[in-house]
Amino acid sequence: MVTSRDVARVAGVSQSTVSYVMSGRRSISAKTRQRVEAAIEQLTYQPNAGARALASQRTQVIGLVVPFGPGADTTGLLPFIETIAGCVRDEDHDVLLVTANEGSAGLSRLAGRSLCDAIVMMDIEADDPRIPVAAALQIPVILIGVPDDSAGLCCVDLDFPLAGRMAVAELAALGHDQVVLIGHPAEVVERDINFVRRFQRGAAAAAAAHGLPHHVVAPVAPGRAGAEAAVEEALRHGGERPGIVVPNSQAVQPVLQALLDRGRTPGRDLSLIGLCTDTVAEASTPAVTNVSLEPRDVSRRAMQTLFRLLDRRREPPAELVDLVVPRLTRRQTTLPAT
């Protein structure tokens, strides 16, 4: 193993000078710097992560707690992970992956053993038992999702209430006389993931504001069968020109198919708006009008906040909750604008 001492010997300087060249924390003459850099290159020196962490109290690692256990919505998880990993690498850090089924113990482990400098938690429940544990840790924790009580932790998420309002407002503008919301599997509802309620509340508020009756179909069993049943119920309650909202990525395609199978073509005699990524919306035929989940924006904003928290020079963000504005894209499953 090549150490900074080896580099120092080759460059004819002391080990501490090598360290200062790498960190830039003290001024170094151009000549010395060049010699050191040449030696680093020649020996292909790379600092030992453990030693660096021990000496500097910084691991350059971000812990990422992802929902993997059964019952977690893993659809659309990848864009989050991918974006987070990218942002973290841009800051010359790395990602340590921890699955949510470790629960609070996982958080304690990450912080207690100094495995990472900060933690990102996804899939936050409304009353998540991990929140108090996370808030008590000695390292920054950032939530992707908004619990009822964030205990002072920073949260980033899509503005789900706004997403609900946008979807319903669009349906109202298209002249629908009834809004039907096709919800989530019992499992998800039970876990009380925050966005379910937040979206529904926004949708309900908008429906009331527009004087539209609205009906919620829930729980919806996962898979084809559940979608079929949900669509049956939706069509029963939906009146002549129902506007259907599906705030559930996994259900969008099956619901669309179930409607087509019944001879109801979204975009002609009814409208369908999905809450899903653009990728999912564009994958089906006809392409689904959607309110985007914007996983990349959400992740990026979360990482910005995270690295601000890690930088002692900069002050923490004034606002704890950072909501990303969703985007509605009109495609083929909504009526043409009148």
Added chain:
Amino acid sequence: MVTSRDVARVAGVSQSTVSYVMSGRRSISAKTRQRVEAAIEQLTYQPNAGARALASQRTQVIGLVVPFGPGADTTGLLPFIETIAGCVRDEDHDVLLVTANEGSAGLSRLAGRSLCDAIVMMDIEADDPRIPVAAALQIPVILIGVPDDSAGLCCVDLDFPLAGRMAVAELAALGHDQVVLIGHPAEVVERDINFVRRFQRGAAAAAAAHGLPHHVVAPVAPGRAGAEAAVEEALRHGGERPGIVVPNSQAVQPVLQALLDRGRTPGRDLSLIGLCTDTVAEASTPAVTNVSLEPRDVSRRAMQTLFRLLDRRREPPAELVDLVVPRLTRRQTTLPAT
């Protein structure tokens, strides 16, 4: 921060004794052990990862290189990651996530900085430029996928040639007079991911063995449009009773839909076999007869080999290439057995 020295003081022993209690590398009297364990509990002591890594030359971390860059097949990636993370935790290690777009540099970084004890690489190309780099590292590397030349590295993967043979043999047994293979997007073919060719070779061999003419449709554009075109071509070449094989998870559902749209119902006048996970196969209606990708089995086997390589006491596996036997499940898209 609580250190092992604090634990030692509370327990009235020396720091080294605490260390030996935790590692079990020297015999400790029951009385002393209990005192130390009580102190650990009382102080909620957790060893510092950096210090431990520095002293022991073991990080207890496994590097996982996942395909995230554009053009990577991220469908079905999650079960791999999930299973790997689980196995790694079972061995009291952690997972450091690295994206493939860092290329060889990512590997050098992981090993050079001693960020992890071993590396798992996914999404291996037939002539992957990372292989020689990986083989030269000082730490074990295991491949999920089989390159043309593994340079002495252990590989674990599904037995794709066998999968191809199984699919074609099934079609032959069902009395089809022609086999059509609907392939991958140009992007994937260009990247020369090993399993594409390996599956096709197996399928071709089986077709020849059964005296069946076979035709390959490739490249297939991703999404609905590509599936439509591919199905058109397949039906043109497929004769009266074509047996269609789709060794591409993402294309299974669109191809099925395109067939249905054309009034051709798989399971009645033709057969469709997908190469995909059971989850994908069961999600569509009708459920697709499939050859399973077995991501969990593959991951598990890879982790077993990995930890064997990490354990100096155990000898490395005799066989470098470990192929998992696929499983064919008959569902609704193949003709009933005659």
Added chain:
DNA sequence: TCCCGTTGTCGATACGCATCGACAACGGGA
């Protein structure tokens, strides 16, 4: 009784780096 092997514990050291205080060299102003 004496000797030696075993068991259990301790002190000391090394791991590789970051950082602090010290200080030599140098230059500009009085």
Added chain:
DNA sequence: TCCCGTTGTCGATGCGTATCGACAACGGGA
């Protein structure tokens, strides 16, 4: 000419743990 501030480098130390050698206590066999 002398003094002092600045710049650049070095030596020493500490981070928290694992591990090695030493050794005391103990017991069994000759």
